Amino acid sequence: MTLDHSVAPPARPADTATTTAAPATPSAAGSRRTGRWIEDWRPEDPDFWASTGRPVARRNLVWSIFAEHLGFSVWLIWSVSAALLVASGFDFSAQQLFVLVAAPNLVGALIRLPYSFAVARFGGRNWTVTSALLLLVPTLLFVWAVQDPTTPYWAFLLIAATAGLGGGNFASSMANINFFYPTAEKGAALGLNAAGGNLGVAVIQLLLPVLVGGAGLFGLVQASDGGLHLERAGWLYAALAVVAAVAAYAAMDNLAVASSRPREQLGVVVRPQTWLVSFLYVGSFGSFIGYSAAMPLLIKLNFFVPTPDGAGAGVNFAYYAFLGALVGSFTRPFGGWLADRLGGARVTLASFGGLVLGTLVVLWTLTRLAPNPEQSVAVAEANAAWFPLFLGAFLFVFAATGIGNGAVFRMVPVIWRHRAEQGTAAGSAERTAALAAATKECSAALGVIGAVGALGGFGIPMMFGAPWIDDPVSAVETAFVVFTAYYLVCAAVTYAVYARRSSVLGQAGV
Structure with missing residues (x-):
């Protein structure tokens, strides 16, 4: 395995087998301008994977x-x-706040496609450095906006939209890690990679209220007496973005096999x-x-209303909002692990069954509220009596989403591998070439799938509280009816195309 050592640090002992210096080919030298590049990468070769590939893949x-x-x-x-924001002195309606949390999801969905293609164009390590530094844009703008109560809503909306840059990181990260692992281990690797990212949602929702002085932490930390300081969160994550960029520069690798032409990548859309x-x-x-x-x-x-003493009545969101993302994050690698053993289609089908059941219970709970x-x-206090059932059902929904996320992404490399194997003989040069092409196309497909999937993150908050919705409470109930119907359709598609034994992909064990 050869690397461009013009800017690379010395190889660590564990990487000795992967960093033997050798002259780069003319084509490689012309296209590799910076960074550490691995030229020889064969994760499907058992000997290579056991002796060399696994430790490098794990580090990345x-x-x-x-x-x-x-x-x-x-x-x-x-x-x-x-x-x-309202407690910080900003006068925004419930509808405006729902749009504010939806805006980053729209941008994050749209930007995932170019982010996934960037891995092949610039290298996984190089793009991880770049994408980490781009997080300085939304974090520093956040610091500026939240310190001035006169900041107009339109400025908040634009600044919130830039947070979508963070959503793009998922696509490039998943596309990159897909190249590092053999097909048999992609489910677990992609599940862990995604879960680590998903966990960022739970962490920000748990720690931000504590960090900015808005809430305590289960008696371990008391809320600040000095008022809210939302800017602290922006400063912290700006600093962490720099740390991530430095760490990626020092410890990650680019894979030469991850390169492909834009036309090859865009071919997945057909x-x-x-x-x-x-x-x-x-x-x-x-x-x-x-x-x-x-x-x-x-x-x-x-479940909550403000009170003159500032304590509020009912249920404080700061103590519970993070739990959903936490549960979904932890179940995602479990979904990938199950899919590796039972098949992605079976696990996906079961997850949609869980989504239907959990969503119906959440809906029923909401209809009990006054x-x-x-x-x-x-x-508010009377409604709070229903909160334990609401929360329990919602956490069940989150668990099902996490399992489904891991299982769906596990299906993708299997589908593309099955397609590559059709019409080629095992062990032949044609099969090897087809599998290499399938891996590249699979990474591009993961980017497209991740981008389209993230659009749901925009649609859900908009259905709860778009500007044209007069009654957000009723809109929430209607939205859950629509979501339940969607999950039923997803379950039917999963069964008909992927899980049914008589289907082509069902026989392939997708």
Whole structure:
């Protein structure tokens, strides 16, 4: 294995077998301008993987998780800070706040496609450094906006949209890690990588209220007496973004095999499987990110009212909003692990069954709540009695989204590998070439699927509280009816195309 050592640090002992110096080919030398490049990478070769590939892949996975974790935290920084803006002196309506938490999700979805293609163009290590530094844009703008109560809403909306840069990190990170691992281990590796990123949502939702002085932490930390200081969160994540960039520069690698032409990458958009899996991913990941973004406001809207003493009555969102993202993050690698053993289609089908059941219970709980347009303390406290069931059902939904996320992404490399194996003989040069091409196309497909799936993160908050919605409480109930119907359709598609034994992909064990 050869690397461009013009700017690379000395190889660590564990990497000795992967960093033997050799002259770069003319084509490689012309296209590799900076960074550390691995020219020989054969994860499907058992001997290579056992002796050389696994430790290098693990090291890159660790730092990929760290960078992606920060990206998710920045992406969802408005999900919890929006619920604190009114207490900080900003006069925004519930509808305006729902749009504010939806805006980063729209940008994050749209930017995922170019981010996934950037890995092949610039290298996984190089792009991780760049994407980490780009997080300075939303974090520093956040610092500026939240310190001035006269900042107009349109400026907040634009600044919140830039947080979508953090959502793009997922696509590039998943596309990069897909190249490092053999097919048999992609489910677990991609699940861990995604879970580390997803966990960033839970971390920001748990720690931001504590960090800015808005809430305590289960008696371990008391809320600040000096008022809210939202800018602290921006400063912290700006500093962490620099740390992530430095760590990626020092510890990650670029893979020469990850290069491909834009036309090859865009070829996935004509594959029907790209759009079928995207449809399923809207139901799983779109639900995870959409519910994560909206959950703080949902709790505050349905179970909490402010009081003159500042304590409030009912349920404080700051103590519970992070739990959904935490559960979904931890179940995602479990979904990938199950899919490696039972098949992605079976696990995906079961996850959508869980989503239907959990969503119906959440809906039923919401119908038990009394309307509270006058912000009555008595009504808020009465509604709070239903909160344990609401929270339990919602956490069940989050668990199902996490399992579904891991299982759906596990299906993708298997589908593309099956397609590559058709019409080629095992062990032949044609099979080897087809599998190499499939790996590249699979990474591009992951980017497209991730981008489309993330659109659910925009649609869910908008259905809860778009500007044209007069009654957000009723809109929430209607939205859950629509979501349940969508999950039922996803389950039917999963069974008909992927899980049914008589289907082509069902026989292939997708």
